[in-house]
Amino acid sequence: MADIEKLRKLCKLMVSANPGDHFHALDMRFTRLEEGKVLAELPYSESIVGNPETGVIHGGALTALLDTCSGFAAMSALDDLAICPTMDLRVDYMRAAEPHKPVFASAEAYRVTRQVVFCRGVAYQDDINNPVAHCVANFIRLDPKVSAKMTQMIEPFLEGIE
Amino acid sequence: MTGIAEKIQRAQSSSSPNLIIDAVPYARLLGMRGLYEPDAEGGGLIFHLPPKKSNVGNPTLPALHGGAIGGFMEMAATIHVLMSMDIVKVPKVVDFSIDYVRAGRFEDTWASCSVVRQGNKLVNVAIQTWQQDRGASIATARAHFLMD
Numbered sequence: 001m002a003d004i005e006k007l008r009k010l011c012k013l014m015v016s017a018n019p020g021d022h023f024h025a026l027d028m029r030f031t032r033l034e035e036g037k038v039l040a041e042l043p044y045s046e047s048i049v050g051n052p053e054t055g056v057i058h059g060g061a062l063t064a065l066l067d068t069c070s071g072f073a074a075m076s077a078l079d080d081l082a083i084c085p086t087m088d089l090r091v092d093y094m095r096a097a098e099p100h101k102p103v104f105a106s107a108e109a110y111r112v113t114r115q116v117v118f119c120r121g122v123a124y125q126d127d128i129n130n131p132v133a134h135c136v137a138n139f140i141r142l143d144p145k146v147s148a149k150m151t152q153m154i155e156p157f158l159e160g161i162e
Numbered sequence: 163m164t165g166i167a168e169k170i171q172r173a174q175s176s177s178s179p180n181l182i183i184d185a186v187p188y189a190r191l192l193g194m195r196g197l198y199e200p201d202a203e204g205g206g207l208i209f210h211l212p213p214k215k216s217n218v219g220n221p222t223l224p225a226l227h228g229g230a231i232g233g234f235m236e237m238a239a240t241i242h243v244l245m246s247m248d249i250v251k252v253p254k255v256v257d258f259s260i261d262y263v264r265a266g267r268f269e270d271t272w273a274s275c276s277v278v279r280q281g282n283k284l285v286n287v288a289i290q291t292w293q294q295d296r297g298a299s300i301a302t303a304r305a306h307f308l309m310d
Contacts, residue, residue: 053252059236060229067228
């Protein structure tokens, strides 16, 4: 399994290294990371509103949250410290997110094969049993040689990250 | 009639999808625009996502964030539905499914949509996204919208 401490640092690096990027634009935060499971938070912001009449945020921002959260869950299920690209993603919207409240996401890798990591996630506000959206997302694993090289490449960057 | 409904109606009657885009904060955040291609099949409405730093997910490649590509496609589908139908209410997305087939590089990105099926309640929309080569999609998606 992945070194969770190193992975936590890598996730922190990915979301903070490039000020002004999409992670910053959405202000996505990762609150918990364990083996195969990740928790994230998307604060409410006027800039992600999809319906100006109701103030409800757009599904696209939830897609980004669930994609990232599931992606980190996929990474946490692997031995190497490597990024795995999203192969596909499906989001089912159960209800509109209530305005002026954050949305939380929880994602897990529920099956790891040689080539693919299968993940599922849920987005919710007050109650995880009354979700805003569900998602399933599959990630493709890099070639073991490429992924070992990536681990080597990434590790020096993690020094100095708390 | 509410503010957004008025804007939708004006966008429809003047074939100006950007009137809707300008009214939706998330579409402005992405920085997308809509335009009509002359002489194109299927109405010719396409969407443009210019390279913008706030859509980047991986700075080393650099590549667009998959969520930004997904959000662009979902927003494009919403506006396509509004521009091609006689409705003034923002349609609800029921589900959205995306296949990422190529890396989205940090460059001009385009999307086109087509209504696969329009029923009484449900509309199925297919979305294609490409960069330099229109024949080489970077992602394909489909969305179901509920009309009420």
